Amino acid sequence: MSEQTATPVRLSPTELRTLFLFEELDDDQLAWLSENGYCRNWSGGESVYSEGDPPTCFYVLLTGTLSMHRRVENTEVETGRTNQRGVYGGATQSFVKGMADLPYWGSMRAVTDCEFWLIDAAKFGEKFREWFPMAVHLLEGMTQGYRSSQVLIGQRERLLSLGRLSAGLTHELNNPATAAVRATAALRENVSKIRRKLAHLATADVDPKALMALTELQEAAVERAAKAEKLSPVEVSEAEDELSDWLDDHGIDDAWDLAPPLVAAGVDTDWLEEVVRTVPAVALADALHWVTYALEIEQLMGEIEDSTGRISHLVAAAKQYSQMDRAAHQEIDVRDGLKSTLVMLSHKLKERGNITVVKDFDESLPMIPAHPAELNQVWTNLIDNAIYAMPEGGTLTLRTAREDGWVLVEICDTGVGIPPEMQQKIFEPFFTTKPVGHGTGLGLDISYRVITQRHGGDLRVKSRPGDTRFQVRLPLTEPPSFG
Numbered sequence: 326m327s328e329q330t331a332t333p334v335r336l337s338p339t340e341l342r343t344l345f346l347f348e349e350l351d352d353d354q355l356a357w358l359s360e361n362g363y364c365r366n367w368s369g370g371e372s373v374y375s376e377g378d379p380p381t382c383f384y385v386l387l388t389g390t391l392s393m394h395r396r397v398e399n400t401e402v403e404t405g406r407t408n409q410r411g412v413y414g415g416a417t418q419s420f421v422k423g424m425a426d427l428p429y430w431g432s433m434r435a436v437t438d439c440e441f442w443l444i445d446a447a448k449f450g451e452k453f454r455e456w457f458p459m460a461v462h463l464l465e466g467m468t469q470g471y472r473s474s475q476v477l478i479g480q481r482e483r484l485l486s487l488g489r490l491s492a493g494l495t496h497e498l499n500n501p502a503t504a505a506v507r508a509t510a511a512l513r514e515n516v517s518k519i520r521r522k523l524a525h526l527a528t529a530d531v532d533p534k535a536l537m538a539l540t541e542l543q544e545a546a547v548e549r550a551a552k553a554e555k556l557s558p559v560e561v562s563e564a565e566d567e568l569s570d571w572l573d574d575h576g577i578d579d580a581w582d583l584a585p586p587l588v589a590a591g592v593d594t595d596w597l598e599e600v601v602r603t604v605p606a607v608a609l610a611d612a613l614h615w616v617t618y619a620l621e622i623e624q625l626m627g628e629i630e631d632s633t634g635r636i637s638h639l640v641a642a643a644k645q646y647s648q649m650d651r652a653a654h655q656e657i658d659v660r661d662g663l664k665s666t667l668v669m670l671s672h673k674l675k676e677r678g679n680i681t682v683v684k685d686f687d688e689s690l691p692m693i694p695a696h697p698a699e700l701n702q703v704w705t706n707l708i709d710n711a712i713y714a715m716p717e718g719g720t721l722t723l724r725t726a727r728e729d730g731w732v733l734v735e736i737c738d739t740g741v742g743i744p745p746e747m748q749q750k751i752f753e754p755f756f757t758t759k760p761v762g763h764g765t766g767l768g769l770d771i772s773y774r775v776i777t778q779r780h781g782g783d784l785r786v787k788s789r790p791g792d793t794r795f796q797v798r799l800p801l802t803e804p805p806s807f808g
Contacts, residue, residue, distance in 0.1 A: 344411040345411045365441055370434070373432075380429055382416060384415040389437045402778050512622060515625065519619060549590060550623055568597070572597075656693065663734070670709060680715055684723050704736070711740070735796050741790055743786065751786055772784060
């Protein structure tokens with residue numbers, strides 16, 4: 326776009342001053358721009374310049390609507406669209422030493438018929454450095470500093486986020502692991518006790534048929550325990566008192582120790598009377614202890630199974646979250662990522678203790694092409710922000726739905742909301758609504774780029790007090806490639 330028409334159309338200094346970019350320049354500066362710049366038209370649908378081309382010109386929109394694009398893995402993603410007079414693009418880095426020769430960072434298209442004022446990038450950059458030497462030094466420093474700090478802070482933020490998730494996952498794993506260790510120790514003790522009681526019964530003068538009947542009663546009690554209804558605390562207390570009284574009446578020591586596991590297994594006095602009819606009175610105590618130990622062993626094995634199952638579930642969720650052993654890009658169900666992220670952040674939800682989680686998932690959603698590990702980072706940022714926005718508690722809602730050619734994911738909270746003036750800046754790098762030390766302002770910026778640039782989707786926010794919704798739209802199919 327550096328070539329000019331045979332009779333270039335130029336803007337007068339007065340016309341240039343109407344553009345916000347040039348309104349504060351003096352007459353000599355405007356005269357130079359008027360002499361060296363010119364106007365050119367593009368029809369709707371035409372490319373103004375393309376990403377990767379040499380940076381020949383600086384462009385200012387006069388009329389029409391333009392769109393900006395970035396190429397991501399052979400897919401061109403629209404990053405912005407505007408009809409604001411005076412917006413600019415092209416070789417915007419032409420005045421920065423070491424960056425003037427870098428190719429265009431993106432592409433620009435004319436959505437409708439457009440007219441631009443443009444100027445040679447090399448001339449404009451040289452004159453800019455001459456007119457504003459201090460500003461150029463400041464901008465060079467800011468540009469280089471921004472690029473360096475974005476890399477460093479981004480790495481630090483990811484490490485901190487990983488540390489927080491690891492700490493939470495470790496805490497979640499510790500509870501069932503500790504329960505399993507405790508139950509295993511108790512199981513070993515009970516297995517030793519049941520062996521000793523069995524030895525006592527074997528040496529006592531007990532009819533083998535009675536011992537077989539007692540074994541059948543034990544098996545029936547174990548089966549009964551698996552089907553026992555859960556009692557209220559009051560009902561449990563009353564049942565334990567009733568069994569303790571029965572055991573005391575029959576001369577059984579430590580009734581207080583035997584009653585709880587018997588009640589937990591659904592045993593009542595009728596079942597105990599059946600034991601009395603089965604074994605001699607001299608062996609009753611050993612028989613009841615033997616049966617009780619067997620019931621406790623079953624309960625302990627159930628605890629171990631539950632604890633190890635929870636550990637397995639947490640590990641599976643962590644694997645799903647991190648996408649270990651999976652392709653970077655694949656067909657996914659977005660609900661899986663949301664569920665695994667909730668598991669990874671469950672420690673934060675428990676810390677608050679007063680947040681209700683609602684999962685409103687459309688079960689008919691199709692699989693979509695995506696980078697699941699990157700999407701999980703987006704879900705982490707959005708859910709973590711929602712939890713932070715409800716310090717006094719509230720409702721966290723995760724919703725999925727199909728919307729035209731998109732999968733819609735909404736992450737909603739009932740916090741105080743985001744003020745309207747901040748909603749326009751919420752996705753800008755380093756902008757944060759959190760107090761100093763609580764946020765870097767990179768979470769939503771990274772999330773926005775992951776959704777728009779990596780997935781060809783859209784991320785926006787709607788907020789009012791009591792109802793804040795971050796809406797993620799992901800295409801149902803692979804975005805078309807431009808080129």
